[in-house]
Amino acid sequence: MTATRVGGSVLYDLNRAHLTFPAIDAAFQHLDPWHELRSRTAGVIDLHYPDPDLAATVSVAVFGSVARGDADLESDMDLLVVTPLLDENAQAFADDLALQARRWTGQDVQIYLTTSAHLADARVAGDPIIDTLRADARPLAGQDVTPLLAAS
Structure with a gap:
């Protein structure tokens, strides 16, 4: 320097x-920060969902400015988190993921916590979040969310 x-x-x-x-x-x-982010996200899933069958039903994707590659210093990181149930474990997982992702990136983290069923309801209702997710959701860990966003 x-x-x-x-x-x-x-x-x-x-x-x-x-x-x-x-x-x-x-x-x-x-x-390779994307590889590292995916690996660490998978680790948080494993911590909160130690049963591999249950962990396989969890999905995490990044969307918004970070996913599009146009984030700046003021941008937050938006994460879509799809869990089998909206229960205490799902909330604890989402809270922990937000905390850890903040530590990993230095960015504020916003979590959109939902289930596959709620995502399908939002899709049917024409919720604008679905268009946003379709446009730029980038899978991080778990199942790919693309089929959950596809039009029926």
């Missing part, structure tokens, strides 16, 4: 001539 003072601020530039630059460059070339 090179630092340049501009008024009351300091601007930093990456010093590509620095001896450690090749190691830093190699680390960033192998960074």
